Amino acid sequence: MKSLRNSPGSVLMTLFFILTILFLFFPIMVILPMSFSAGETLQFPPKSWGLRWYREYFNDDLWRASTFRSLRIALMASILSTAAGTLAAVGLDRTRKSLVPVFTGLFLAPAIIPNVIIALGVFIMAVWTGLTSSEPLLVMVHAMLGLPFVLLIVGAALRQQDPSLENAARVFGAGPVQAFVTATLPPLTPAIISSLIFAFFISFDELIFALFVMGGKVTLPVRIWSDLQHFINPTIASVSTIFIIATTLAMTTAEILRRRSANRNA
Amino acid sequence: MQGTTVRFDNVSKWFGNTAALENFSLTVAPGEFVTLLGASGSGKSTALNILAGFSDATSGDVLIGDRSLTGVPSEDRNVGMVFQNFALFPHMSVFDNVAFPLKMRKTPADETRRLVMDSLEMVKLAGFANRKPAALSGGQRQRVALARAVVFSPPVLLMDECLSALDLKLREELQGEIRRIHKDIGATTVFVTHDQGEALTMSDRVAVQNDGKIEQIDNPETLYDRPATRFVAEFIGQTNLIDVRPTKGGVEVAAIGTHIPSDKTDGAVISLRPERIARAGQISAGSDITQFNARLEDTVFLGATVEHHFRLKDGEALTVREGRSGASDLPEIGAEVALEFRKEDAVVLADH
Numbered sequence: 001m002k003s004l005r006n007s008p009g010s011v012l013m014t015l016f017f018i019l020t021i022l023f024l025f026f027p028i029m030v031i032l033p034m035s036f037s038a039g040e041t042l043q044f045p046p047k048s049w050g051l052r053w054y055r056e057y058f059n060d061d062l063w064r065a066s067t068f069r070s071l072r073i074a075l076m077a078s079i080l081s082t083a084a085g086t087l088a089a090v091g092l093d094r095t096r097k098s099l100v101p102v103f104t105g106l107f108l109a110p111a112i113i114p115n116v117i118i119a120l121g122v123f124i125m126a127v128w129t130g131l132t133s134s135e136p137l138l139v140m141v142h143a144m145l146g147l148p149f150v151l152l153i154v155g156a157a158l159r160q161q162d163p164s165l166e167n168a169a170r171v172f173g174a175g176p177v178q179a180f181v182t183a184t185l186p187p188l189t190p191a192i193i194s195s196l197i198f199a200f201f202i203s204f205d206e207l208i209f210a211l212f213v214m215g216g217k218v219t220l221p222v223r224i225w226s227d228l229q230h231f232i233n234p235t236i237a238s239v240s241t242i243f244i245i246a247t248t249l250a251m252t253t254a255e256i257l258r259r260r261s262a263n264r265n266a
Numbered sequence: 267m268q269g270t271t272v273r274f275d276n277v278s279k280w281f282g283n284t285a286a287l288e289n290f291s292l293t294v295a296p297g298e299f300v301t302l303l304g305a306s307g308s309g310k311s312t313a314l315n316i317l318a319g320f321s322d323a324t325s326g327d328v329l330i331g332d333r334s335l336t337g338v339p340s341e342d343r344n345v346g347m348v349f350q351n352f353a354l355f356p357h358m359s360v361f362d363n364v365a366f367p368l369k370m371r372k373t374p375a376d377e378t379r380r381l382v383m384d385s386l387e388m389v390k391l392a393g394f395a396n397r398k399p400a401a402l403s404g405g406q407r408q409r410v411a412l413a414r415a416v417v418f419s420p421p422v423l424l425m426d427e428c429l430s431a432l433d434l435k436l437r438e439e440l441q442g443e444i445r446r447i448h449k450d451i452g453a454t455t456v457f458v459t460h461d462q463g464e465a466l467t468m469s470d471r472v473a474v475q476n477d478g479k480i481e482q483i484d485n486p487e488t489l490y491d492r493p494a495t496r497f498v499a500e501f502i503g504q505t506n507l508i509d510v511r512p513t514k515g516g517v518e519v520a521a522i523g524t525h526i527p528s529d530k531t532d533g534a535v536i537s538l539r540p541e542r543i544a545r546a547g548q549i550s551a552g553s554d555i556t557q558f559n560a561r562l563e564d565t566v567f568l569g570a571t572v573e574h575h576f577r578l579k580d581g582e583a584l585t586v587r588e589g590r591s592g593a594s595d596l597p598e599i600g601a602e603v604a605l606e607f608r609k610e611d612a613v614v615l616a617d618h
């Protein structure tokens with residue numbers, strides 16, 4: 001082992017690893033310090049430090065409105081997406097084998113077809129139906145984007161689950177709905193919560209669809225995007241920092257839950 | 267608690283154009299322990315699933331007592347079941363798992379508590395009530411599954427290969443326990459296994475299943491001593507099958523040079539158990555005995571017994587098993603040995 005560790009190959013590997021990490025973390029490492037700048041413009045490194053731009057963010061009505069709008073949409077979209085995706089996963093589990101690939105393909109399509117293309121379709125539909133700048137429409141679109149992930153996460157947990165659990169509940173006296181709710185669903189809880197978190201952030205940081213259909217009602221990503229185009233304001237750095245920290249925490253939680261559900265049923 | 271009659275009445279189950287069960291008829295008496303024995307794919311689970319209500323028969327009917335189960339959902343059939351891979355609810359404690367059938371039946375809390383603890387005591391797991399299934403060994407999980415299946419005193423108890431996932435020692439221990447519990451509660455029991463030894467030790471009667479049909483149903487002794495078909499003779503225990511030719515009043519065994527009396531006119535083989543053949547002079551006189559010579563090729567030590575592999579004069583192999591008491595004067599390899607058996611121990615079978 002010792003000789004391997006010091007071989008030129010392993011030194012190169014280590015170097016490659018460090019460079020990759022640096023590359024991936026570079027944006028965060030730049031943005032994080034910039035957000036604590038006390039200056040007027042985005043500076044790196046900042047000449048003076050302070051929480052000025054965080055205050056700016058929290059006190060600005062427009063920033064706040066777009067943040068709450070994004071949170072609201074993400075919450076509803078993730079609930080809708082998780083409910084539909086869980087039922088889809090359960091349905092697929094009980095579908096005739098020959099039809100499963102067809103349905104799986106349909107459900108996963110939103111994750112494969114380029115978003116701009118779907119967004120164009122959604123935009124045309126929104127114009128036809130007069131649903132431009134409609135939060136419910138964006139909720140449904142975001143729910144669609146989350147669906148493939150819910151289907152994959154809950155579907156994987158379901159495949160690990162013993163299919164006779166529901167039969168057991170039935171034979172011991174539970175009706176079909178009761179058996180589903182008492183036997184099939186509870187062991188899927190970690191996977192379902194994990195799906196909720198994934199779906200939430202898929203909606204929360206989604207830009208393209210919101211740009212196409214939301215018009216005047218801007219979401220947080222749209223606000224950041226348009227600010228970046230007009231003037232470089234350090235508020236963006238503080239918003240981004242909050243965004244990054246919240247996303248990292250939530251995604252880590254989701255991943256822990258997903259792994260736990262995979263291990264428990266193994 | 268007294269068991270109820272269970273009856274399969276000409277049940278068939280088709281998956282596409284293969285029959286998992288074909289004209290399957292079986293009546294299990296109240297309190298009886300009947301085992302469905304067959305190789306994997308012979309339709310045992312299909313039969314049990316139809317009885318439990320997990321799938322519908324294509325034709326025919328299943329009855330518990332006098333009541334037809336056609337159209338009756340699982341939850342209204344009042345049967346207990348032990349599943350092959352336990353099927354314990356992973357998110358519930360041992361207590362809640364066992365209490366589940368009682369909860370569904372809206373049993374009052376104090377009675378539930380008493381019945382659950384009685385059940386857990388019966389399977390020697392009273393101290394484990396608060397554990398989650400994940401914190402139990404395989405044998406303990408199977409015991410919990412058993413406690414859950416009987417806690418509500420069902421008149422009918424079903425078990426689908428419920429011991430096959432366990433190692434041999436545990437399996438034997440649980441076989442005894444299941445027998446004891448069956449005696450205690452008296453539920454009519456349908457047990458499914460592919461292990462013929464397990465079927466013989468546990469059952470009042472065994473139904474040998476092959477390709478969705480019952481080949482023979484009898485008590486273990488009859489099944490072993492008087493197999494009805496060539497398939498049963500080969501599936502249960504070990505046997506010598508020797509080709510024969512039908513003659514008047516029986517069959518002619520050319521390889522041994524003897525005639526076995528039989529009513530069968532289509533006899534094609536005889537089944538002769540290895541332990542029913544002895545060295546000449548060891549079987550007490552009085553019965554119709556036939557003697558012959560065979561050449562010893564090999565002797566294998568099996569612990570309590572030894573197994574001799576002989577070659578008959580027409581080249582057919584013959585296995586003979588004897589207790590170790592005779593081991594001191596083992597014949598030499600290559601020697602011609604005189605052997606004998608009672609003609610009544612040879613079972614004449616058709617070739618199908």
Ligand SMILES: Nc1ncnc2c1ncn2[C@@H]1O[C@H](COP(=O)(O)OP(=O)(O)O)[C@@H](O)[C@H]1O
Pocket residue numbers: 281285286304305306307308309310311312313
């Ligand atoms: N859901 C099903 N779809 C198609 N074929 C099935 C299904 N269930 C069982 N079979 C077939 O029916 C036959 C009997 O299966 P099964 O009852 O599970 O056998 P056993 O329990 O004796 O191993 C097998 O050939 C199996 O492939």
Ligand SMILES: [Mg+2]
Pocket residue numbers: 310311312427
């Ligand atoms: Mg089976």
